[in-house]
Amino acid sequence: MAKVAINLSTGSIQQEEVIVGIDLGTTNSLVAYIHPEDKKPIAINDQGRGTIVPSVVHFTQTGETIVGTEAKDYLTTDPANTIYSVKRLLGKSYKDVGEHTDYFGYKIIDDDSEGLVKIRVGDKFFSPIELSAEILRELRERAEHSLKTPVNRAVITVPAYFNDSQRQATRDAGKLAGLEVLRIVNEPTAAALAYGIGIDPNEEKTVAVYDLGGGTFDISILSIHQGIFEVLSTHGDTYLGGDDFDRAIINYWIQNNQLIADTINQDKSLQQELRLKAEEAKRTLSSQPIYTATINGTIDCHIERHTFETLIAPIVARTIESCRQAMTDAKLQPEQIDAVIMVGGSTRVPMVYDGVSEFFGKAANNSLNPDEVVSLGAAIQADILAGNRKDILLLDVTPLTLGIETMGGLMDSIIPRNSKIPTKAGRQYTTSVDGQVNMKISVYQGERDLVKENRKLAEFDLKGIPAMPAGFPKVDVNFILNADGILKVEAIELRSGVRQEVEVKPQYGLTDEQVEQMLMDSITHAKEDVSTRMVIEARTTAEQMIYQVERFVEKNGEHLTAEEIELTRTNVQNLKNVLDSGDKDAILKAVDILEEQTSPFAERVMQISIKQAMTGKKIE
Numbered sequence: 001m002a003k004v005a006i007n008l009s010t011g012s013i014q015q016e017e018v019i020v021g022i023d024l025g026t027t028n029s030l031v032a033y034i035h036p037e038d039k040k041p042i043a044i045n046d047q048g049r050g051t052i053v054p055s056v057v058h059f060t061q062t063g064e065t066i067v068g069t070e071a072k073d074y075l076t077t078d079p080a081n082t083i084y085s086v087k088r089l090l091g092k093s094y095k096d097v098g099e100h101t102d103y104f105g106y107k108i109i110d111d112d113s114e115g116l117v118k119i120r121v122g123d124k125f126f127s128p129i130e131l132s133a134e135i136l137r138e139l140r141e142r143a144e145h146s147l148k149t150p151v152n153r154a155v156i157t158v159p160a161y162f163n164d165s166q167r168q169a170t171r172d173a174g175k176l177a178g179l180e181v182l183r184i185v186n187e188p189t190a191a192a193l194a195y196g197i198g199i200d201p202n203e204e205k206t207v208a209v210y211d212l213g214g215g216t217f218d219i220s221i222l223s224i225h226q227g228i229f230e231v232l233s234t235h236g237d238t239y240l241g242g243d244d245f246d247r248a249i250i251n252y253w254i255q256n257n258q259l260i261a262d263t264i265n266q267d268k269s270l271q272q273e274l275r276l277k278a279e280e281a282k283r284t285l286s287s288q289p290i291y292t293a294t295i296n297g298t299i300d301c302h303i304e305r306h307t308f309e310t311l312i313a314p315i316v317a318r319t320i321e322s323c324r325q326a327m328t329d330a331k332l333q334p335e336q337i338d339a340v341i342m343v344g345g346s347t348r349v350p351m352v353y354d355g356v357s358e359f360f361g362k363a364a365n366n367s368l369n370p371d372e373v374v375s376l377g378a379a380i381q382a383d384i385l386a387g388n389r390k391d392i393l394l395l396d397v398t399p400l401t402l403g404i405e406t407m408g409g410l411m412d413s414i415i416p417r418n419s420k421i422p423t424k425a426g427r428q429y430t431t432s433v434d435g436q437v438n439m440k441i442s443v444y445q446g447e448r449d450l451v452k453e454n455r456k457l458a459e460f461d462l463k464g465i466p467a468m469p470a471g472f473p474k475v476d477v478n479f480i481l482n483a484d485g486i487l488k489v490e491a492i493e494l495r496s497g498v499r500q501e502v503e504v505k506p507q508y509g510l511t512d513e514q515v516e517q518m519l520m521d522s523i524t525h526a527k528e529d530v531s532t533r534m535v536i537e538a539r540t541t542a543e544q545m546i547y548q549v550e551r552f553v554e555k556n557g558e559h560l561t562a563e564e565i566e567l568t569r570t571n572v573q574n575l576k577n578v579l580d581s582g583d584k585d586a587i588l589k590a591v592d593i594l595e596e597q598t599s600p601f602a603e604r605v606m607q608i609s610i611k612q613a614m615t616g617k618k619i620e
């Protein structure tokens with residue numbers, strides 16, 4: 001039985017708190033919820049303004065902010081104060097977007113304080129998080145207005161290739177908009193859920209989610225088993241989408257109409273008008289064979305579907321190439337895909353639908369509205385988290401291995417890739433030098449054996465370890481990866497209890513290509529990594545050995561003969577000589593020789609000290 005509360009001030013019935021699902025898109029954003037009566041997800045359409053809220057923020061002269069369709073109108077008239085595609089900048093540094101800055105009509109700043117980009121509007125600076133929060137705030141207000149109830153909690157979706165930094169930024173944006181973000185969910189996971197895939201925990205399915213939006217394209221191959229959504233592979237192009245279709249139409253009109261060609265460069269309003277007409281043409285051609293219109297009653301704009309398809313064929317072909325690549329990466333054949341799901345407004349283009357269906361050899365699913373499908377899935381996830389569907393447990397996995405640097409620059413993995421999240425894992429370490437009071441913990445992400453080939457996420461010092469001989473301190477390093485893929489690392493020295501922790505908020509984003517590249521590299525370099533690792537391990541052993549032997553001789557020289565000391569020196573020198581040779585066998589051989597020669601020493605010294613101790617006990 002659902003609880004019903006009466007709002008005493010208005011006399012209206014107040015529903016139980018709803019948790020909304022939000023698709024925070026590059027071009028368009030939506031908010032959805034589960035209808036309390038029929039339990040079906042539904043995208044919120046406040047005041048009949050439509051379910052789609054363009055992800056555009058405009059700052060007026062008077063300092064107000066406008067979000068959505070009204071803001072979109074300022075894109076051409078006031079580009080410097082109108083921010084679009086801010087999702088592209090979330091969690092990114094200036095370095096990451098540097099080569100694409102001409103894509104944005106507004107000013108992107110590198111203030112270099114934290115390395116993350118800022119956007120300048122007038123004399124104010126905004127972070128992408130703050131701007132995303134403006135969009136989320138608008139969605140929240142629409143939801144509250146339409147549902148007539150406060151909305152404080154949400155599930156927000158992100159692309160599967162978003163890294164920790166981008167996920168954390170999305171979560172922060174939610175917080176800033178006054179939302180408690182219960183979970184960050186992958187967009188393809190949400191789309192699959194909307195189609196009811198993965199709701200039955202006994203179901204095993206492999207699905208392809210093809211998402212062609214306004215300015216981005218991605219394909220994700222998911223394996224769903226026991227309620228776990230595993231991203232097998234993802235591919236795409238973060239600068240390819242429906243906007244390219246619009247541009248193709250504009251160019252076609254310019255080329256085929258002298259009047260347009262002659263005036264386009266000087267006439268801003270013509271540019272704007274052409275852009276609107278091109279998008280209208282594209283949408284019309286999704287259901288009609290021809291589009292005709294005139295601008296200002298004089299300029300004729302028409303295009304046939306056949307012509308449009310010729311124009312966009314190379315773009316569609318590129319997306320199919322990505323599908324092929326994603327399938328290769330997932331090591332799957334098209335016939336092994338159980339379902340293909342279409343996401344994003346641009347999948348309404350018949351040529352896109354046909355191309356994808358043909359590639360996978362089966363009719364793609366497009367029965368749900370491709371603009372809304374991600375938000376609907378997010379609403380289902382929200383409902384699950386609200387505890388309304390107790391039978392379902394949803395898990396995600398971490399895409400890259402997480403670990404720390406150990407001696408010699410080696411990567412010691414703590415949470416392997418594809419681990420279900422949330423998860424927790426740890427390992428014990430010790431010091432390598434006598435009296436060491438600080439221990440540097442460097443956290444890395446990646447599949448390579450050497451940390452320098454991986455990506456550094458964080459670094460901190462565990463300070464205040466009491467001075468002890470090398471090998472004595474016991475330092476537990478624990479990794480706690482929460483359900484959003486955000487990592488907390490803690491280090492504790494067990495003997496003293498000194499403790500230090502960091503939450504990992506990496507400064508630099510990784511593109512999906514980079515994640516892929518990292519995975520690919522780990523495969524390509526697997527062999528050479530193993531041999532490098534062996535050399536480094538041999539070296540580390542050797543360095544420790546030299547350190548211990550030299551220290552021993554220093555302390556206990558009195559119990560050794562001059563010849564023994566001389567021989568030890570020679571063997572240590574021989575070991576030092578091969579240390580940098582990169583020859584693992586030579587190093588280990590020299591270690592063995594030194595070890596064999598010096599191992600009786602320790603015993604002798606021990607016996608001497610025992611004897612002395614016994615002597616000391618004697619009562620005269």
Ligand code: ADP
Pocket residue numbers: 025026027028029212213214215216241242243279282283284286343344345346347348349370371
């Ligand atoms: P994003 O996920 O990037 O925010 P969307 O999924 O909302 O983007 O897709 C927006 C794109 O879909 C725009 O380029 C828009 O023109 C295009 N689009 C919407 N409806 C249609 C249609 N009927 N035919 C073709 N393209 C469409």
Ligand code: MG
Pocket residue numbers: 025026211213344374
């Ligand atoms: Mg989208």
